[in-house]
Amino acid sequence: MSGGTQNDREKKLAYFAEELNGVDDRFLAEAMAKRARGGLRRPVKILLLAALLSVLLTVALLPGALLFRNKGGASATPPNDNLPDNLSLEEAVLALDREDFPTLSEEALPPLLFSGKVVLLWEEDGDEIAFLEVGDETLGKRICASLLSEKERTPVSSPEDSGFRFWVSLGDGRVLSPYLRVGGGVSYGALSDYLPETVPSENMKELLLSALSAA
């Protein structure tokens, strides 16, 4: 029986491969031409990132008392305290120095999700996934409890996908994200792909940034 199914599958694939060759030449030429025009948008993106970085740098160099919550200034403070209050969680995470955090290979993901430890993971534009084990057990428990107990979340105003992904692995295989709606945003043993549906609450943002700042 399975042989027949396998045979059908192969026939289906062969049929599909043949039929794809019937795609209109116009569409193929259009896709081939895109090669030449492609790449125009990336420099624009790089310029925007450079502009954002320079703004962040300028902000970081200004007197801490004016911009930061802590009175001691920027130099001796943890990363989350170095960020202006009005940043979203996404902006705050992306403003951190990525090199401070290890990145994850595909093979290392399953053991990490079942490690018994709370782990924060994030990805930008399909780049390597950065992660951080939450060292403070109490804080880890508070993050899990908050994620699991939130009754309502604020939907995102714009359905656009920024390419930023953030997950929290509870350590028992369950993975949640503050960017997904309650009830629909739990995966098991894997990181779900998604378009953000909700905005993380201020409380959640504080908890996650506290964990990140302890790295």
Place this chain on the structure above:
Amino acid sequence: MDDCEIVELYWRRDQSALVQSDLKYGAALEKASHRITGSLQDAQECRSDTLFSAWNRMPTDRPDYLGAYLMKILRNLSLDRWRRQHAEKRFAGQTLVFEELSECIPDGGGSVFDEMEKGALAKKLNAFLAGLEEEKRTVFLKRYFFSESIKEISSETGLSSAKIKSMLMRIRNRLAEFLAEENEG
């Protein structure tokens, strides 16, 4: 040299048509074949076989889009070669790209895929593609016709990998719905 001029060379049986075609499309052909065959040597042979095949067909054919025309010849040659060399494993290497998309076709028992009319699905695919926005159509074809990786598509289009993945997922869902409706109708 533009495509029309190169085709004209083929029609005049001027062998510089082969040189001009290779100059303009050779590298892209070889790269596309390499994605299918996974072998540089096979890809180089498919590149020259494609030009030779075009040379033989051209007195009859007069393609409007030479690049697309050559790509189709190349794709057939590369798939044939791949099938021959992997006869035991059959689509084992390239299943990833095809499998994603073939899930959109409704399953049929027995020999339904033997009996399907040649070109029937291609016709529906073209109707579907015509209804897509240009950017989506391009991403779709780069992935499923040219077998490009998400990373390659990203660097060519400037779109993020995450955006491409979610775009492809939505297009596949739409295609599945479209084909289901067509089958009912």
